[in-house]
Amino acid sequence: xxxxxxxxxxxxxxxxxxxxxxxxxxxxxxxxxxxxxxxxxxxxxxxxxxxxxxxxxxxxxxxxxxxxxxxxxxxxxxxxxxxxxxxxxxxxxxxxxxxxxxxxxxxxxxxxxxxxxxxxxxx
Amino acid sequence: xxxxxxxxxxxxxxxxxxxxxxxxxxxxxxxxxxxxxxxxxxxxxxxxxxxxxxxxxxxxxxxxxxxxxxxxxxxxxxxxxxxxxxxxxxxxxxxxxxxxxxxxxxxxxxxxxxxxxxxxxxxxxxxxxxxxxxxxxxxxxxxxxxxxxxxxxxxxxxxxxxxxxxxxxxxxxxxxxxxxxxxxxxxxxxxxxxxxxxxxxxxxxxxxxxxxxxxxxxxxxxxxxxxxxxxxxxxxxxxxxxxxxxxxxxxxxxxxxxxxxxxxxxxxxxxxxxxxxxxxxxxxxxxxxxxxxxxxxxxxxxxxxxxxxxxxxxxxxxxxxxxxxxxxxxxxxxxxxxxxxxxxxxxxxxxxxxxxxxxxxxxxxxxxxxxxxxxxxxxxxxxxxxxxxxxxxxxxxxxxxxxxxxxxxxxxxxxxxxxxxxxxxxxxxxx
Numbered sequence: 001x002x003x004x005x006x007x008x009x010x011x012x013x014x015x016x017x018x019x020x021x022x023x024x025x026x027x028x029x030x031x032x033x034x035x036x037x038x039x040x041x042x043x044x045x046x047x048x049x050x051x052x053x054x055x056x057x058x059x060x061x062x063x064x065x066x067x068x069x070x071x072x073x074x075x076x077x078x079x080x081x082x083x084x085x086x087x088x089x090x091x092x093x094x095x096x097x098x099x100x101x102x103x104x105x106x107x108x109x110x111x112x113x114x115x116x117x118x119x120x121x122x123x
Numbered sequence: 124x125x126x127x128x129x130x131x132x133x134x135x136x137x138x139x140x141x142x143x144x145x146x147x148x149x150x151x152x153x154x155x156x157x158x159x160x161x162x163x164x165x166x167x168x169x170x171x172x173x174x175x176x177x178x179x180x181x182x183x184x185x186x187x188x189x190x191x192x193x194x195x196x197x198x199x200x201x202x203x204x205x206x207x208x209x210x211x212x213x214x215x216x217x218x219x220x221x222x223x224x225x226x227x228x229x230x231x232x233x234x235x236x237x238x239x240x241x242x243x244x245x246x247x248x249x250x251x252x253x254x255x256x257x258x259x260x261x262x263x264x265x266x267x268x269x270x271x272x273x274x275x276x277x278x279x280x281x282x283x284x285x286x287x288x289x290x291x292x293x294x295x296x297x298x299x300x301x302x303x304x305x306x307x308x309x310x311x312x313x314x315x316x317x318x319x320x321x322x323x324x325x326x327x328x329x330x331x332x333x334x335x336x337x338x339x340x341x342x343x344x345x346x347x348x349x350x351x352x353x354x355x356x357x358x359x360x361x362x363x364x365x366x367x368x369x370x371x372x373x374x375x376x377x378x379x380x381x382x383x384x385x386x387x388x389x390x391x392x393x394x395x396x397x398x399x400x401x402x403x404x405x406x407x408x409x410x411x412x413x414x415x416x417x418x419x420x421x422x423x424x425x426x427x428x429x430x431x432x433x434x435x436x437x438x439x440x441x442x443x444x445x446x447x448x449x450x451x452x453x454x455x456x457x458x459x460x461x462x463x464x465x466x467x468x469x470x471x472x473x474x475x476x477x478x479x480x481x482x483x484x485x486x487x488x489x490x491x492x493x494x495x496x497x498x499x500x501x502x503x504x505x506x507x508x509x510x511x512x513x514x515x516x517x518x519x520x521x522x523x524x525x526x527x528x529x530x531x532x533x534x535x536x537x538x539x540x541x542x543x544x545x546x547x548x549x550x551x552x553x554x
Contacts, residue, residue, distance in 0.1 A: 063404075066411035098405045101431045102412060103424070 002028040002063075007039055008044065010098040014122050017051045019113035022114060027061035028092075029068040038071045045078050052084040069102055076107055087117040133258035137251050138279035144247050148240055158244045161224050165248020165291075168216040169256075175212060202360040203353070210353035213249065214479075218292045218345055220245045221298060235299035236382055242289045242295020243378075250287035255281050282371050286355050289374035291347040296381050297344025304337035306440035313414035313441065379394055385449035398437035406436065413445045422453035453470065458498050465495060465517060492518065496527040503531060 002117050004027035011020040022046065027039065045052065054075070064072075088110045091099065099105050110115050145162065147243035149155050164290050179186035188205055195201040221242050261275050298309055308318065321335040328335070351370055400426045409432055416425050429446035436442060458483045496517055499511045510519060515532035518525055 028455055064408070066408050066415050069408070069412050070415060094405050097401060098408050101401065101409050101428060101435065103427055104429060 165245035206356035238299030246291030301340035396438035
C-alpha cells in the first residue's frame with residue numbers, strides 16, 4: 001500500500017468572507033489510499049458552508065492516479081458552488097503535465113509556490 | 124438467336140443493379156477503383172461453390188445435399204441443414220476474397236468502415252455472378268416467360284444482392300474490428316473490460332490476447348454471416364418471404380448505422396508511429412482517467428482530453444478510439460436528451476391545454492431542431508418511417524415553419540405508404 005500523508009493548516013485570511021486552508025500532500029495517491037483520503041477532504045469541504053479556498057501543496061506529492069484527478073474535479077465543483085475554490089502549488093512537472101493534458105489547469109490555477117497561491121486567493 | 128445472346132443479355136441485366144449499388148456504397152473522395160477491383164474479385168467467389176456442385180455431380184457419393192435430402196424427412200429441417208451448408212460454403216468463399224484483398228493490399232483497409240465497404244463489394248461481386256446464372260436459366264427455360272424474368276430480376280437485384288452484401292458486410296465489420304484488435308483490445312482494457320476468456324485462451328495457445336480477440340472477431344463475423352445467410356435462404360425455400368425481407372431490412376439498417384459511426388471512420392495509424400512527448404507512466408494515468416470518465420458518461424471531457432493528448436501523441440490509435448467513441452456516444456446522448464425534451468414539453472403543452480388555458484407553443488431552438496431533424500433523417504434512412512412521421516408531426520406542432528420537418532414528413536409519408544403496400548404484398552405471398 002502506497003503511503004500518503006495530508007496535513008491541514010488554517011491560513012489567516014485578510015478577506016473576511018474567504019476562509020483558506022493549506023493541505024500538504026506527501027507520498028503517492030493511488031488506488032490503495034485515495035478513497036480514504038478523499039473522505040477526509042470531503043469532510044473539510046462540508047464543514048465550511050461558504051467561501052472556502054483550499055491550497056494544495058503538491059511539493060512532496062510523487063504520483064496521483066486517475067481516480068484522484070476525478071476527485072479533484074469533484075472537490076473543485078463542490079467548492080465552486082459554495083463560492084470557494086482550489087489552487088495547486090509546487091506541483092512536480094510530471095503532475096503538472098498530467099493536469100494540463102486533462103484540462104484541470106484551466107479550472108484550477110497551478111502556481112509555483114504556496115505564497116503565490118495565498119496572494120491569488122486574497123486578491 | 125445466337126446461344127450467346129441470353130448469356131450476354133443476362134450479364135448486362137445483372138450488371139445494372141451493380142452500377143447502382145456501387146454508387147450507393149461509394150462516397151465522394153473515395154477511390155471507386157478499389158470497390159470495382161474488389162467487386163471483380165468477389166465474382167470469383169462463385170468458383171468454389173460451382174466446383175463443389177461439379178464435384179457432387181461427378182462423385183455423387185460426396186453430394187452432401189442429396190445425402191441430407193435422402194436422410195432427413197422433415198422438409199423444414201432438410202432446408203435448414205442444406206442452407207447451413209450453402210451459407211458455410213458461400214460465406215467462406217466471399218471471406219477468402221476479403222482476406223486475399225487485405226493480404227495483397229493492406230493499405231485498402233485503414234478503417235473499420237473501409238473493411239466493411241470492401242466486403243460489401245465482395246458480396247456484390249458474388250451476387251452478380253450468381254445472378255447471371257439465375258437470369259440465364261430463367262431466360263433459356265421455355266417454361267418461364269418474360270414476366271418471370273422480370274420478377275426474378277427485381278427480387279434478386281434488390282433482395283438477394285442486398286442480402287449477399289449485408290452478410291459479407293457484417294463479416295467485413297468484424298474483420299475490420301479484428302484487424303485493429305491490438306488497439307481495440309487496449310482501448311477496451313482501459314474502459315475496464317477484462318477479456319478473461321481470451322486471456323485464458325492466449326495463455327494456453329501461447330498467443331497474444333489481441334491475436335485471440337482478432338480470431339474471435341473474425342469467427343463471430345463469419346458465423347453471423349453464415350447464420351443470416353442460412354436463415355435468409357431457409358425463409359425463401361420454405362416460401363415465407365417476410366422473414367427474409369425482415370433480415371434484409373434490419374441488416375441494412377444495422378449496416379447503415381455501422382457505416383456512419385465515427386469510430387468506424389477512424390483512420391488507424393499503421394506502420395511507424397511518432398513517439399509520445401509524454402512520459403509513459405503519466406500517460407497511463409490520463410488513459411485510466413479517459414476510461415473512467417467514458418464509463419461515467421463524461422463524453423465532452425473525454426473529447427477535450429483526447430484532443431490535448433493527441434497533440435502530444437498524435438499517432439495513438441487508442442486515444443483516437445476514445446475520442447471517436449465519445450463522439451458517437453455524445454451524439455446519442457444529445458439525441459435522447461433532445462427527444463426527451465420534445466416529449467416533456469409536449470406533455471406540458473397537453474396539460475396546459477387540458478387545464479383550459481390556451482396552450483402556448485414554445486418554439487424549439489434551432490440547435491435542438493437540427494438534432495431532431497438529424498435523428499429523423501437517420502430513421503428515414505434506416506426505414507423507420509413511422510417513427511420519422513410521428514416526430515415530424517410533433518416537430519411541426521412546435522416549429523410550424525420548419526422546412527426540414529416538412530420535407531422529411533413528405534418523404535416519410537411516401538415511404539410509409541410504399542412500406543404498407545409492400546407489407547400487404549408480402550403478406551399475400553406468405554399466405
